[in-house]
Amino acid sequence: MPNNVLFFLSKKCKTKNIFITLWTVKQIETMKIGDYVRFLNETGGGKITAFQGKNIVLVEDEDGFEIPMMTNEVVVVDDGDGEKDRKPTYKTPQYIKKAEEPKADTEKEKTATQPLTAPEPVWERQGGDALSAYLAFVPVDIKEITQTRFEAYLVNDSNYFLNYTYLSAEGNSWTLRAQGELEPNTKECVEEFGRDILNDFERVCIQVIAYKRDKPFMLKPAIEAQIRIDPVKFYKLHTFQENDFFDTPALLYTIMENDEVKRPLVIDARQLKQQLYAKNDEARQDNTAVRKFDATRARHADPGIIVIDLHAHELLETEAGMSAADILNYQIETFRKTLEQYKKRKGQRIVFIHGKGEGVLRQALIHELKYRYKQYTYQDASFKEYGYGATQVTIK
Numbered sequence: 001m002p003n004n005v006l007f008f009l010s011k012k013c014k015t016k017n018i019f020i021t022l023w024t025v026k027q028i029e030t031m032k033i034g035d036y037v038r039f040l041n042e043t044g045g046g047k048i049t050a051f052q053g054k055n056i057v058l059v060e061d062e063d064g065f066e067i068p069m070m071t072n073e074v075v076v077v078d079d080g081d082g083e084k085d086r087k088p089t090y091k092t093p094q095y096i097k098k099a100e101e102p103k104a105d106t107e108k109e110k111t112a113t114q115p116l117t118a119p120e121p122v123w124e125r126q127g128g129d130a131l132s133a134y135l136a137f138v139p140v141d142i143k144e145i146t147q148t149r150f151e152a153y154l155v156n157d158s159n160y161f162l163n164y165t166y167l168s169a170e171g172n173s174w175t176l177r178a179q180g181e182l183e184p185n186t187k188e189c190v191e192e193f194g195r196d197i198l199n200d201f202e203r204v205c206i207q208v209i210a211y212k213r214d215k216p217f218m219l220k221p222a223i224e225a226q227i228r229i230d231p232v233k234f235y236k237l238h239t240f241q242e243n244d245f246f247d248t249p250a251l252l253y254t255i256m257e258n259d260e261v262k263r264p265l266v267i268d269a270r271q272l273k274q275q276l277y278a279k280n281d282e283a284r285q286d287n288t289a290v291r292k293f294d295a296t297r298a299r300h301a302d303p304g305i306i307v308i309d310l311h312a313h314e315l316l317e318t319e320a321g322m323s324a325a326d327i328l329n330y331q332i333e334t335f336r337k338t339l340e341q342y343k344k345r346k347g348q349r350i351v352f353i354h355g356k357g358e359g360v361l362r363q364a365l366i367h368e369l370k371y372r373y374k375q376y377t378y379q380d381a382s383f384k385e386y387g388y389g390a391t392q393v394t395i396k
Helices: 003-013 021-030 094-100 107-113 195-201 231-235 269-277 281-285 324-341 360-371
Strands: 036-039 045-052 056-060 066-070 074-078 133-139 150-156 161-170 173-182 186-193 203-211 223-228 251-257 306-309 349-353 377-380 390-394
Touching: 036 056, 045 066, 133 203, 150 161, 161 195, 173 186, 195 231, 203 251, 223 251, 306 324, 324 349, 324 360, 360 390
Parallel strands: 306 349
Antiparallel strands: 036 045, 036 074, 045 056, 056 066, 133 150, 133 251, 150 186, 161 173, 161 203, 203 223, 349 390, 377 390
8 A cells, every 4th residue: 555545544544642553554564774764744854773662763863863753754765775875855853953053142131141340430640630632633654744644633631521523614614524522631533634625724623521420520611722724834844743642743733731722813803802992992982993003103094094903912912822823823813804894894994004024924914815805905005104014905
């Protein structure tokens, strides 16, 4: 009787735990040790290695496991008389695979077994409670100064965390270049750039909020420092100096030092007015808008002309801590702010007293007029009224 018919009869004729013996007897008669069989009710199979009783055979799978199976649940696929070394094609039963594969831990179990560790305390140095921070530019290859790219760093030389924004300006528009948190006594690279964007660094601004974590601290005011970057410096090797923060030479700009913020180079209009007219209350009340200047050179000045004295001692209360470059930048900003203030007064004449000296300030003003304020006309101011070292600009 064919095996498939026997299997059909066994399915049809079985009751609760009793099977007809016809198919069982047939299986026992035809099976022998060494036969290859496959499982009927599940995937898998193997070679018969032994018999247990009348109805159970031990089947060895491809992994060497002996699996007890009912004789009516297997069927012979190779009686062993042919190629005895050939193994049948079958898959290892699913329950065997599950037993072999270790159960993977869930994320929660992994988290539960990991010991909790306290965060490492922030290292603080003596004297670091006074805020000091710097903007640094470091050449990637100092030996190729005319070709190299540059890295911009923020250096936090204090025991405070610094939440910062790093911006650049073009005209009156600002662009956010980087933002983040700087840990105490560390430095961080905020960008890498090439010479093609040096013109974007007309002005940069650093805004900072300082604080400590998990401990009391002295409150520090919010900080905003604006710095003018000279692109020409990036072409000069001597610009980059040895310093305490980098192993290679770098160009450092002070944002703040020992809690003193670097003087902003861009002055608020109100502050500019206060500085320009603080010593000329009487003239301001008369609505003459005439700036105080050296009386020996302006005895016959036209009252319709606005006069701005750009000498440092006239603009600044003190020059302490300022370099010659800082003073020059301040004078140029005063020049720009003044032209911006009166740009709507067509025909207004403004005399800027810059002095003779070496002509550095005058050349800077002429450069501004040629490239930034092309629409305005300018000429040497009246020698009779202002002496040497004055330029008159007419608003157009």
